[in-house]
Amino acid sequence: MHKTREAVAGTALLVAAIRARESVREDRLFTDPFAEKLAGATGQRNLDAAIAAAGEQAGAQIVVRTRFWDEALLRATATVGQVVILAAGMDARAYRLDWPDGVRVYELDQPAVIEAKDRLLSGDTPRCHRVTVGVDLADDWPAALTSSGFDSGAPSVWLIEGLLQYLKAAEVRALFARVDALSAPASVLLYEVVGQALLDSPTMAGLLESMAAQGSPWLFGSDTPGELAERHGWTAVVTDIAVPGNAWKRWFAPVVPIEVPGVPRGYFVEAVKSQDGQ
Secondary structure, rough: OOHHHHHHHHHHHHHHHHHHHHHHHOOOOOOOHHHHHHHHHHHHHHHHHHHHHHHHHHHHHHHHHHHHHHHHHHHHHHOOEEEEEEEOOOOOOOHHHHOOOEEEEEEEEOOHHHHHHHHHHOOOOOOOOOEEEEEOOOOHHHHHHHOOOOOOOOEEEEEEOOHHHHHHHHHHHHHHHHHHHOOOOOOEEEEEEOOOOHHOOOHHHHHHHHHHHOOOOOOOOOOOOHHHHHOOOOEEEEEOHHHHHHHHHOOOOOOOOOOOOOOOOOOEEEEOOOOOOO
């Protein structure tokens, strides 16, 4: 396996460790009872290193995004019956969310990641129809997904969480083109983007150096994140992460109106494909 892909897969353990730590707080934003065993000792060591490099705020984005996407997924699946989580890592939503009846959740990631998670959760029961697809996103994952039962003729919900910053700009655009090609009208696309101003901010230097040192540099950022979906005809709503972050008392910077340029931000995007598919 390519060294960079190994490192990016390893960040899934870090994310699980952050979710585990949040889950034991009295004021927790969510409860993930599976995160601790998914993170393991390696995930905890990765978290300790991230905090040493960037301070306690190192996990804030992951905590806020977890709650934000939990809520967005449940809203979307009130009317859409199939979900695709790209680069699912150690995400345990198939096991912990209160999914509507009949929802099918497809988890895509590298085969080694899927195998490790399946082994760790072998004694647990998902709360939906969970389908795992072991495939590298650099390969022909659309064929692997459809051969696993995904119906491109029916609306779908897509989650791209914690992935785009590790890709080159051309790879990001190719990924969105593939998602669009597989999405029927009324599909929902949920994704997060690191702002370019945030990548360029001196406050990010420690974290970015740490990520690069472990072989998973952050490569992609954009302060026009809705464009990734809009160029394919989707309607996008963009939320500055600071808005829910401050509302939930988990953010370290005040909310600045999104119209103000040059502000270091992260973005959540919720996009819907038009009914006529145009």
